[in-house]
Amino acid sequence: MYDLCASIVTFKNDQGALKKAINSFLNENLKSYLYVVDNSPTDSLRNSCIHRNVEYIFNNKNLGFGAAHNQVLVRMLDESKYHLILNPDVYFSSGALEKLFSFMERNDEIGLLMPKVLYPDGALQYLCRLLPTPLDLLLRKFDNQALRAWINLISKYELRFADYNKQMDVPYLSGCFMFIRTGAFKRAGIFDERFFIYFEDVDLSRRINRLYRTVYYPQVEVYHGYERGSNKDAVLLKHLIRSGIRYFNKWGWFFDQERKLINKQTLENL
Numbered sequence: 060m061y062d063l064c065a066s067i068v069t070f071k072n073d074q075g076a077l078k079k080a081i082n083s084f085l086n087e088n089l090k091s092y093l094y095v096v097d098n099s100p101t102d103s104l105r106n107s108c109i110h111r112n113v114e115y116i117f118n119n120k121n122l123g124f125g126a127a128h129n130q131v132l133v134r135m136l137d138e139s140k141y142h143l144i145l146n147p148d149v150y151f152s153s154g155a156l157e158k159l160f161s162f163m164e165r166n167d168e169i170g171l172l173m174p175k176v177l178y179p180d181g182a183l184q185y186l187c188r189l190l191p192t193p194l195d196l197l198l199r200k201f202d203n204q205a206l207r208a209w210i211n212l213i214s215k216y217e218l219r220f221a222d223y224n225k226q227m228d229v230p231y232l233s234g235c236f237m238f239i240r241t242g243a244f245k246r247a248g249i250f251d252e253r254f255f256i257y258f259e260d261v262d263l264s265r266r267i268n269r270l271y272r273t274v275y276y277p278q279v280e281v282y283h284g285y286e287r288g289s290n291k292d293a294v295l296l297k298h299l300i301r302s303g304i305r306y307f308n309k310w311g312w313f314f315d316q317e318r319k320l321i322n323k324q325t326l327e328n329l
Contacts, residue, residue, distance in 0.1 A: 062089040062160060065143035066131040068124055070098045072147045076284060078107045083150040084143070085112060087157055092139070096127040124234070125250030125259040132249045136241050144237040144260075148284040149176075155279045159238045162276060170243035170271025171264060173232040174279035175223065184283060185217040186233035187275045189325060190265060190318040192216075193307060221329050227275045228328060230268045230321050234260025235283050243267045251309075256295070257302040265310070268321070 065084055069077060077095075084093050095108045098121040108115040116130060128144060135142065141163060143156070151174075159172055176184040214220060221227060237260065247266040250259050264273055311318065 061139040063091045064139040066094045068127040077147045079150045086153045094131040123255035126252045146235040151281040170267045171273040172238040175277040187229040188231040189322040258306040
């Protein structure tokens with residue numbers, strides 16, 4: 060039984076950044092194992108994954124984010140106490156995973172944990188969020204000077220008013236770094252493969268939040284080279300819109316009572 064397994068899904072990623080993510084994961088004092096699932100058209104990333112505690116899986120086609128992670132999850136849920144969903148552009152210092160592991164061991168009511176996430180220059184990424192409404196996503200996508208009158212709505216959705224130096228219970232935690240109790244997967248299910256990319260993390264966070272606490276834990280910091288790709292790539296924008304429609308069809312558009320209650324309670328607690 061491993062203390063921690065992790066999966067990284069790649070698609071034409073930078074080899075240097077991937078190697079940095081892999082080394083961060085391996086540089087810990089835990090019994091751990093890492094799977095790298097490659098959706099790229101070639102296996103050029105294979106040489107970055109050579110280690111006795113790393114398994115490289117080459118799909119030779121793009122299965123999507125959730126489906127690729129699920130290839131690992133269906134295999135390892137009985138082999139590890141915790142599972143880390145890790146982006147290939149995330150890195151962190153030695154000891155980070157050990158601190159998260161120890162915190163989860165002391166708090167069995169928590170199903171999902173996310174640390175403080177920073178840009179490489181040290182600036183904070185606002186990745187603690189309420190459950191989204193269609194308006195939240197529209198404003199966030201097209202935020203510009205013409206929409207300054209609505210900026211408070213975006214800030215509220217991303218909880219920018221909150222103290223990101225304090226621990227918070229949050230219903231939606233970013234998929235770039237999700238430290239998850241494997242029992243939560245068994246109860247809430249794995250990724251919904253109807254989401255090719257985008258919204259799979261909010262959907263999973265929401266399902267886990269129904270059964271466990273989902274917690275932001277700022278005592279650990281990681282770095283994420285994040286770019287909002289849908290702002291630059293028409294194909295990614297198409298996937299964003301398609302996944303958004305599927306998410307709101309699943310959970311409700313404007314009359315989602317559960318969302319209303321969860322968001323209200325989250326704001327009251329903050």
